[in-house]
Amino acid sequence: GQQLNQSPQSMFIQEGEDVSMNCTSSSIFNTWLWYKQDPGEGPVLLIALYKAGELTSNGRLTAQFGITRKDSFLNISASIPSDVGIYFCAGIDRGSTLGRLYFGRGTQLTVWP
Amino acid sequence: GAVVSQHPSWVICKSGTSVKIECRSLDFQATTMFWYRQFPKQSLMLMATSNEGSKATYEQGVEKDKFLINHASLTLSTLTVTSAHPEDSSFYICSARDHAGGFQPQHFGDGTRLSIL
Numbered sequence: 208g209q210q211l212n213q214s215p216q217s218m219f220i221q222e223g224e225d226v227s228m229n230c231t232s233s234s235i236f237n238t239w240l241w242y243k244q245d246p247g248e249g250p251v252l253l254i255a256l257y258k259a260g261e262l263t264s265n266g267r268l269t270a271q272f273g274i275t276r277k278d279s280f281l282n283i284s285a286s287i288p289s290d291v292g293i294y295f296c297a298g299i300d301r302g303s304t305l306g307r308l309y310f311g312r313g314t315q316l317t318v319w320p
Numbered sequence: 321g322a323v324v325s326q327h328p329s330w331v332i333c334k335s336g337t338s339v340k341i342e343c344r345s346l347d348f349q350a351t352t353m354f355w356y357r358q359f360p361k362q363s364l365m366l367m368a369t370s371n372e373g374s375k376a377t378y379e380q381g382v383e384k385d386k387f388l389i390n391h392a393s394l395t396l397s398t399l400t401v402t403s404a405h406p407e408d409s410s411f412y413i414c415s416a417r418d419h420a421g422g423f424q425p426q427h428f429g430d431g432t433r434l435s436i437l
């Protein structure tokens with residue numbers, strides 16, 4: 208199966224700081240997605256990226272689809288306590304017809320007030 | 321939009337019991353639904369892809385007779401864990417895609433915490 212390397216594995220930051228995490232794949236993806244998961248809940252879609260080079264924002268979140276189509280990053284600006292959670296990158300390879308997702312291992316974000 | 325409802329959210333039952341989990345797309349039609357399993361502090365592991373009106377496609381290592389999937393309508397898929405044992409205890413999550421209007425990403429339910437005693 209596809210291998211997604213997501214880093215960092217965890218982050219401990221102070222409220223107000225910016226956060227950056229990234230994801231790389233061993234093969235080309237057509238779509239990159241970023242999800243956030245709170246404890247005991249399902250992942251919630253944050254940003255979807257469909258074109259190489261695409262830069263998309265959702266409030267304080269910004270994500271980019273890498274030019275090589277093998278990587279993506281997510282930035283969170285001016286973090287707040289409710290940003291705490293696990294962030295997952297996910298990708299869909301170019302051969303997929305059903306939209307099967309390959310997930311990164313997640314980045315656990317902790318925000319200190 | 322794109323709301324996926326999963327029920328029940330929490331189940332505790334005795335070993336040997338069969339447990340059914342429902343996944344519904346509330347405001348869209350989902351030709352394809354996905355079932356995942358997640359262990360603590362780990363990522364989501366795809367178990368099977370469920371297609372409306374046809375047999376599910378299981379990932380390697382997932383027992384199809386143990387985890388029965390039925391996708392009888394465009395808004396409902398069910399996962400039945402048959403003769404559940406303690407090692408089946410986990411967090412099960414479904415997702416669904418809206419196939420209308422071009423490519424749409426997967427949206428997830430809130431998960432089912434299954435505990436087998």
